[in-house]
Amino acid sequence: MNLANLTHLHLLLNHFPTVGFLIGLGLFLAAIVGKSENLKRASLVIFFLIALLAIPTYLSGKAAQQAITGRPDVPEALIEMHQDSALLALVFMELTGFVAWLGLWQFRRISRPARWNLTAVFLLSIITFGLMARTAIMGGEIRHPEIRTEGTVGSDTEWLKSASIATFVNTTAWAWPLNETIHFIGLSLVLGVVLVVNLRILGVMKNVSFAALHRLLPWGILGFAVNLITGILFFITIPEQYTQNVALHWKVVLMLIAAANVLYFTLFEEAWALGPGDDAPPTAKVIAASTIFLWIGVIYFGRMMPFIGGSF
Amino acid sequence: MQLAIAVAVRVLVVTAIVGVIGYIIDRSQDRRNNKGP
Numbered sequence: 115m116n117l118a119n120l121t122h123l124h125l126l127l128n129h130f131p132t133v134g135f136l137i138g139l140g141l142f143l144a145a146i147v148g149k150s151e152n153l154k155r156a157s158l159v160i161f162f163l164i165a166l167l168a169i170p171t172y173l174s175g176k177a178a179q180q181a182i183t184g185r186p187d188v189p190e191a192l193i194e195m196h197q198d199s200a201l202l203a204l205v206f207m208e209l210t211g212f213v214a215w216l217g218l219w220q221f222r223r224i225s226r227p228a229r230w231n232l233t234a235v236f237l238l239s240i241i242t243f244g245l246m247a248r249t250a251i252m253g254g255e256i257r258h259p260e261i262r263t264e265g266t267v268g269s270d271t272e273w274l275k276s277a278s279i280a281t282f283v284n285t286t287a288w289a290w291p292l293n294e295t296i297h298f299i300g301l302s303l304v305l306g307v308v309l310v311v312n313l314r315i316l317g318v319m320k321n322v323s324f325a326a327l328h329r330l331l332p333w334g335i336l337g338f339a340v341n342l343i344t345g346i347l348f349f350i351t352i353p354e355q356y357t358q359n360v361a362l363h364w365k366v367v368l369m370l371i372a373a374a375n376v377l378y379f380t381l382f383e384e385a386w387a388l389g390p391g392d393d394a395p396p397t398a399k400v401i402a403a404s405t406i407f408l409w410i411g412v413i414y415f416g417r418m419m420p421f422i423g424g425s426f
Numbered sequence: 427m428q429l430a431i432a433v434a435v436r437v438l439v440v441t442a443i444v445g446v447i448g449y450i451i452d453r454s455q456d457r458r459n460n461k462g463p
Contacts, residue, residue, distance in 0.1 A: 288432040
């Protein structure tokens with residue numbers, strides 16, 4: 115995908131983390147007030163899916179920056195502020211998505227999430243929405259001077275600075291190799307859990323009930339979180355290697371579908387009902403096979419980034 | 427050699443942190459269920 119298309123993608127995706135998240139938040143509050151368990155689950159699903167969509171939103175933002183950088187009417191400082199604000203918002207968004215998923219996982223196991231979980235989701239979602247709205251306003255101001263307020267450009271208040279992170283990783287001998295090693299450990303954690311859980315659905319080690327393997331899912335999500343953090347660190351450090359890298363584009367697409375697949379195992383009854391010796395229904399088998407296929411695709415395109423995508 | 431040790435030590439620290447988080451999630455499940463899966 116070229117810069118113009120990636121910019122289109124960014125302009126399309128950037129509405130989800132704010133508008134979509136607001137819908138999720140509204141549903142969540144309605145669920146708590148109305149004490150509706152189904153609505154609670156629905157809002158947790160929305161938080162999780164929006165957290166996934168926030169990843170390509172963030173990544174495509176760098177390409178959008180590259181497409182307009184150097185234009186006289188575009189203040190570079192404002193783009194940097196938008197980017198740093200987006201990074202902080204992304205951190206909280208992913209944290210919200212992670213805790214929301216844990217809530218869904220608990221719903222599956224014990225028919226309700228732990229009390230701490232809903233409180234944590236509530237607090238995190240409020241903070242995330244504030245940070246996302248702030249990021250969105252800054253993003254709008256880049257190409258809309260008419261809504262810029264006095265003093266927005268050049269104020270230097272960000273907690274997380276992409277430029278400082280990039281400099282740190284680029285000038286610290288152990289930072290990149292550490293990141294790379296941790297990324298592989300995270301990958302092993304994800305793939306290990308993916309294989310064990312999905313092979314059971316496909317009919318391997320049938321004597322194990324699905325409920326027993328369901329217990330492993332948080333370890334897989336933890337591996338995913340580790341790889342998201344380390345992956346974003348790679349991206350921030352040398353974005354030029356990645357923005358137009360076709361292998362990364364495929365990797366992200368496959369990863370998002372594969373990550374959304376985990377909802378099948380946390381939401382639906384079919385897999386959960388599998389006791390020792392039970393054969394999974396065809397739908398479950400199709401989902402299991404596709405999940406394994408998708409994760410192998412993620413690994414393939416990750417490995418192919420230097421070869422197909424021309425990075426490094 | 428120094429770099430190898432520096433990376434290895436940090437890898438162990440991060441792995442331990444991830445392990446502890448996973449362990450806590452796992453144990454909290456035990457307490458809630460009052461039994462294993």
